[in-house]
Amino acid sequence: MKQEFTISVFTEDHIGILGQITIILTRRQINIDSFTASESAVKGVYLLTIVVNTTSEMVQKVARQMEKLIDVLKVFVHTSDQIIYQEIALFKVTTNGLMSGNVIDHIVRSHYARILEVSPEYMVIEKTGNKIEISELLSQLEPFGLLQFAKSGRVAITKQVKELNAYLKEMDEANRYKTEPTLN
Amino acid sequence: MKTEQEKEQATMELNGQEHITGAEAILQCLIEEGVDTIFGYPGGAIMPIYDKLMDYEDRLRHILTRHEQGAAHAAQAYAMVTGRPGICFATSGPGATNLVTGIANAFLDSVPVVFITAQVVSGLIGTDAFQETDIIGVSMPVTKWNCQVKKPQDIPEVIAKAFYIAKTGRPGPVLIDITKDAQLEKLNFKYKKCDYIRSYNPHIPLHTKAIESAAIMINHAERPLILAGHGVLISGAEDELKAFAEKTGIPVASTLLGLSGFPSDHRLFTGLLGMHGNYGPNLLTNEADLIIAVGMRFDDRVTGNLKKYAKKATIIHIEIDEAEINKNVIVDVEIHNDAKEALRCLIPLVKENSFEKWIREFRICDKIEYEKVIKPETKPDKGEIRMGEVVTLISEITKGEAIIVTDVGQNQMYAARYYKFNHPNSLVTSGGMGTMGFGLPAGIGAKIGRPDKIVVTFVGDGGLQMTIQELGTILQYNVPVKIIVLNNNFLGMVRQWQDMFFEKRYASTKLVNPDFVMIANAYNIPAKKVSKREELRSSMEEMLAGEGPFLLDIVIEKEGNVFPMVEPGSSVSEVRLTY
Ligand SMILES: Cc1ncc(C[n+]2csc(CCOP(=O)(O)OP(=O)(O)O)c2C)c(N)n1
Numbered sequence: 013m014k015q016e017f018t019i020s021v022f023t024e025d026h027i028g029i030l031g032q033i034t035i036i037l038t039r040r041q042i043n044i045d046s047f048t049a050s051e052s053a054v055k056g057v058y059l060l061t062i063v064v065n066t067t068s069e070m071v072q073k074v075a076r077q078m079e080k081l082i083d084v085l086k087v088f089v090h091t092s093d094q095i096i097y098q099e100i101a102l103f104k105v106t107t108n109g110l111m112s113g114n115v116i117d118h119i120v121r122s123h124y125a126r127i128l129e130v131s132p133e134y135m136v137i138e139k140t141g142n143k144i145e146i147s148e149l150l151s152q153l154e155p156f157g158l159l160q161f162a163k164s165g166r167v168a169i170t171k172q173v174k175e176l177n178a179y180l181k182e183m184d185e186a187n188r189y190k191t192e193p194t195l196n
Numbered sequence: 197m198k199t200e201q202e203k204e205q206a207t208m209e210l211n212g213q214e215h216i217t218g219a220e221a222i223l224q225c226l227i228e229e230g231v232d233t234i235f236g237y238p239g240g241a242i243m244p245i246y247d248k249l250m251d252y253e254d255r256l257r258h259i260l261t262r263h264e265q266g267a268a269h270a271a272q273a274y275a276m277v278t279g280r281p282g283i284c285f286a287t288s289g290p291g292a293t294n295l296v297t298g299i300a301n302a303f304l305d306s307v308p309v310v311f312i313t314a315q316v317v318s319g320l321i322g323t324d325a326f327q328e329t330d331i332i333g334v335s336m337p338v339t340k341w342n343c344q345v346k347k348p349q350d351i352p353e354v355i356a357k358a359f360y361i362a363k364t365g366r367p368g369p370v371l372i373d374i375t376k377d378a379q380l381e382k383l384n385f386k387y388k389k390c391d392y393i394r395s396y397n398p399h400i401p402l403h404t405k406a407i408e409s410a411a412i413m414i415n416h417a418e419r420p421l422i423l424a425g426h427g428v429l430i431s432g433a434e435d436e437l438k439a440f441a442e443k444t445g446i447p448v449a450s451t452l453l454g455l456s457g458f459p460s461d462h463r464l465f466t467g468l469l470g471m472h473g474n475y476g477p478n479l480l481t482n483e484a485d486l487i488i489a490v491g492m493r494f495d496d497r498v499t500g501n502l503k504k505y506a507k508k509a510t511i512i513h514i515e516i517d518e519a520e521i522n523k524n525v526i527v528d529v530e531i532h533n534d535a536k537e538a539l540r541c542l543i544p545l546v547k548e549n550s551f552e553k554w555i556r557e558f559r560i561c562d563k564i565e566y567e568k569v570i571k572p573e574t575k576p577d578k579g580e581i582r583m584g585e586v587v588t589l590i591s592e593i594t595k596g597e598a599i600i601v602t603d604v605g606q607n608q609m610y611a612a613r614y615y616k617f618n619h620p621n622s623l624v625t626s627g628g629m630g631t632m633g634f635g636l637p638a639g640i641g642a643k644i645g646r647p648d649k650i651v652v653t654f655v656g657d658g659g660l661q662m663t664i665q666e667l668g669t670i671l672q673y674n675v676p677v678k679i680i681v682l683n684n685n686f687l688g689m690v691r692q693w694q695d696m697f698f699e700k701r702y703a704s705t706k707l708v709n710p711d712f713v714m715i716a717n718a719y720n721i722p723a724k725k726v727s728k729r730e731e732l733r734s735s736m737e738e739m740l741a742g743e744g745p746f747l748l749d750i751v752i753e754k755e756g757n758v759f760p761m762v763e764p765g766s767s768v769s770e771v772r773l774t775y
């Protein structure tokens with residue numbers, strides 16, 4: 013059964029890593045719902061947050077393939093209930109529509125959105141939330157003459173208690189483990 | 197008065213550093229890594245390296261092939277027979293893209309090869325300059341790791357990293373793309389081998405818990421079977437595998453690339469797995485109650501139809517590459533470890549045992565296969581020469597002491613099926629990719645890597661012509677490789693499929709061939725054409741007696757088919773002996 017998974021990939025700063033990660037997904041015909049790259053809490057380590065819709069067997073397979081990449085430190089796979097996540101959306105609507113009353117103002121407030129800029133021609137609204145919340149706001153603003161709409165990928169924080177640093181330390185110890193030299 | 201530069205150089209020399217060009221640094225790095233042989237082909241962007249190579253001739257031997265693909269295959273074969281990474285050079289643009297088949301081949305078969313390609317000067321990258329191709333992008337999906345170097349001072353560190361990555365864990369090819377300016381500019385050279393990369397951990401602590409549960413299963417199994425893969429050879433676990441099999445009495449079957457990891461004449465050896473493998477191990481995979489897979493990846497050519505694969509068996513998978521575990525076959529016990537270490541740990545935990553009744557089932561299958569397939573193949577008394585008898589004769593004459601190199605197709609399957617391997621790493625073949633044209637250049641690489649061994653290369657008339665220009669390499673370096681052309685005037689393996697699955701419609705598989713003897717002679721390589729059974733042995737003896745290279749063009753029956761066969765989509769237990 014397919015469901016939504018958020019894959020968090022912690023990587024070294026290596027050119028080309030984005031390509032390598034997307035190749036793994038495209039070879040398996042997995043569509044990327046969203047893809048975000050950012051810094052992480054650990055200096056020099058980057059975090060890619062990828063949302064995909066696939067089966068749990070398949071997501072485990074691709075996660076292992078990602079972790080196999082030389083410059084990938086650690087990969088986590090989470091279902092939506094294991095993470096806290098947000099997306100950010102920006103809407104540009106005509107001010108004309110707005111003039112028709114404080115309807116928009118009301119919509120903005122009831123959706124916990126905010127207005128970033130107002131000019132005689134347009135206004136820009138920002139909304140942070142999940143996919144459903146954003147699409148709800150979108151459907152309400154559309155009748156007022158939507159000029160532009162842009163949405164970020166997902167950013168996510170995991171609920172798990174063990175943090176990347178602890179994993180890095182473990183990996184470091186494992187990496188230092190060397191087998192005894194063999195005789196031959 | 198010393199100039200600033202001279203002063204700097206003096207301090208550097210005190211620190212054990214040398215001020216040399218990037219090109220020279222590359223060669224120094226290779227020497228530090230114990231390299232003495234390079235396969236390659238020059239061109240504009242790589243000229244600084246080749247120029248320096250002349251000063252290093254006493255320490256670095258360069259083999260100029262006739263095509264970069266040939267250099268890549270030769271370097272891979274060299275690595276497979278020596279256990280040391282192969283080295284391959286190519287220039288930018290077409291030189292680099294000509295490597296791609298060879299890189300992909302090494303990637304699928306987990307062979308460490310360090311590819312060094314040259315790139316246009318860094319200022320021109322991205323401008324579609326003359327002979328600029330994005331080889332980093334092109335090779336990304338077929339290398340274990342790749343990296344572009346634009347500054348000379350980065351060369352030592354990147355090369356050190358490349359060797360470490362290529363050799364450790366599940367080995368594989370790496371590619372370093374070095375710009376021409378980085379080759380020409382100078383750096384303060386100091387080399388330190390790499391033994392640690394934070395994000396890459398090839399040293400996996402033993403999964404003792406999993407090994408213990410595996411031991412319990414092994415001790416309770418009634419019809420266990422070991423599937424030995426290339427990982428046995430890569431980790432050097434041949435002795436451990438033998439000790440494990442002998443102690444437990446468990447029969448052993450091998451994948452194509454696992455061949456020679458376990459002696460072919462061992463009483464516990466049951467043969468080759470997969471599409472053209474032996475009858476017993478295919479049929480009885482589906483009767484086993486326990487499968488112990490060691491260093492293999494359940495490739496579709498081995499498993500046949502996955503839905504009907506080993507359904508009665510509990511599966512233990514010893515594998516160093518975690519991404520291979522549960523990829524094709526869901527396993528019961530994962531032992532994500534090096535094969536040698538895992539087997540070592542497992543041996544004391546398993547009890548001495550024997551499975552005579554179970555092994556008898558394999559022997560019964562062997563008898564059936566012998567009567568139906570092997571005997572008519574290896575001991576025909578009439579008709580034209582068959583591939584099976586050729587390989588069997590070579591096996592007898594060389595007493596299993598040769599290194600066997602193959603191309604791809606029927607010739608490959610016959611070589612794998614009928615040669616009796618006695619020594620580890622004595623089969624060099626293209627497994628995962630099935631690359632026609634591999635045989636001739638791989639034979640060169642194998643012979644250069646192991647000059648002490650007889651190297652016999654089996655090639656088809658089709659595959660030979662994909663890299664036939666490498667006869668020039670044999671001529672130039674007098675590489676004493678013995679080439680046997682199994683000449684059926686067909687792209688035999690494809691013709692077999694047309695015969696079986698396309699109503700005998702032989703679309704574009706018939707070959708009109710040149711006179712291979714004349715071609716060989718033109719390269720000053722002694723050669724002989726054989727079409728009579730009576731002349732087979734004497735011509736082989738003649739070929740092997742000579743010091744130099746030799747080409748034997750053997751006229752084979754035109755429409756022979758390889759059996760047994762697990763047809764595509766069929767289960768391994770539906771393996772057919774005839775059709
Ligand atoms: C580069 C490449 N192209 C095409 C194929 C498909 N192919 C597999 S076997 C084969 C026929 C090989 O003919 P030949 O070399 O004469 O060997 P034979 O099977 O006759 O022994 C072909 C075309 C391949 N494996 N590799």
Ligand SMILES: [Mg+2]
Binds near residue numbers: 657658683684687
């Ligand atoms: Mg042929």
